[in-house]
Amino acid sequence: MSSTSPRATKAEVLREYGPFPEADSVAGVTFDGQRAWLAAGTHLQAFDPQTGEAGHRLPALSDAGTAFDGKHFYQITGRVIQKLDAKTGKVLATIPSPGEGRDSGLTWAEGALWVGQYRDRKIHCIDPKTGAILKTLESDRFVTGVTWVEGELWHATWEDERSELRRVSPDTGEVLERLEMPSGAMVSGLESDGGERFFCGGGNSGKVRAVRRPKRR
Numbered sequence: 008m009s010s011t012s013p014r015a016t017k018a019e020v021l022r023e024y025g026p027f028p029e030a031d032s033v034a035g036v037t038f039d040g041q042r043a044w045l046a047a048g049t050h051l052q053a054f055d056p057q058t059g060e061a062g063h064r065l066p067a068l069s070d071a072g073t074a075f076d077g078k079h080f081y082q083i084t085g086r087v088i089q090k091l092d093a094k095t096g097k098v099l100a101t102i103p104s105p106g107e108g109r110d111s112g113l114t115w116a117e118g119a120l121w122v123g124q125y126r127d128r129k130i131h132c133i134d135p136k137t138g139a140i141l142k143t144l145e146s147d148r149f150v151t152g153v154t155w156v157e158g159e160l161w162h163a164t165w166e167d168e169r170s171e172l173r174r175v176s177p178d179t180g181e182v183l184e185r186l187e188m189p190s191g192a193m194v195s196g197l198e199s200d201g202g203e204r205f206f207c208g209g210g211n212s213g214k215v216r217a218v219r220r221p222k223r224r
Contacts, residue, residue: 012147015185018172019219020192021204024059026213027052033208035073035083035113035196036152036215039093043206045215046073046082046196051096056200056217065096072113072152072196074120081120081135083110088120088138102138105131112153112162112197123150123162130162130180144180146173152197152208156220163194163207170194172205172218184221192216 025033030047037044042053042062046069053062071083079099080091086108090100104110105122112123112130119141122131130153132142148171152163160177164170170193174184188194188207196208205218 012182013185015171015187016221018186018188020189021217021219022059023209024054024056024215024217025209027054027061031213032211033195033213033215034070036198036206036208037073037075037080037114038198038200038206039075040077040201043198043200043215044073044075044080045208046071051080051082051091054215056204056206065091065093067091067096071110072123073198074113074115076115076135081113081115083113083122088113088122090135100136102133102136105133105138105140111149111151111195114154114198116155116160121153121155121160123153125149125151130160130175144175144177146175146180147182148173151194154197154199154205156199156201161197161199161205163197165193165195165210172197172207186218186221188218 035046051065068084074081106124111125128146130144148164149166170188172186193210194207195210207216
């Protein structure tokens, strides 16, 4: 990875959601095409990105990243990643997590899961059926969330009381773009809505922030 990084620009926070009932902290976030979801430790909580109103809740042990593949949820729980029925929360399959409990972000892209490892400063691409590691990228900061949107790989950071969203090369991990979050705005989980918004988990604040995704020139 390159030793130099592009200059950071200020992230534009569009709005804040929550906190939500019985969701004191946000461990992960995802988007199902209509609703955003947050991982709240004992359950997944849906909310409407337009109104901010809380919606459906699914029982799920959820202490880190969350992903949606179009049909199922994937949830990091301790040392494993669980595949969940999107309607009931029932566990359909389980694979080992690459960080064995040190994992953070999780997202789905083109038939694979991408998993952030917080203090190890890595992002793994893994087989969703076996958990086998297919590729590893390294970061120079703690990784607290990861997402794909329109061929772009982004990850969140949190270190030294500062948080950023970073677009990186999916081949080398080189930092291509940096968005600096407001002071004190921790990011615990990152997901795109497939368009102009990122959803950023707010850790112990219990909130989720929507951040504008930069337009491509």
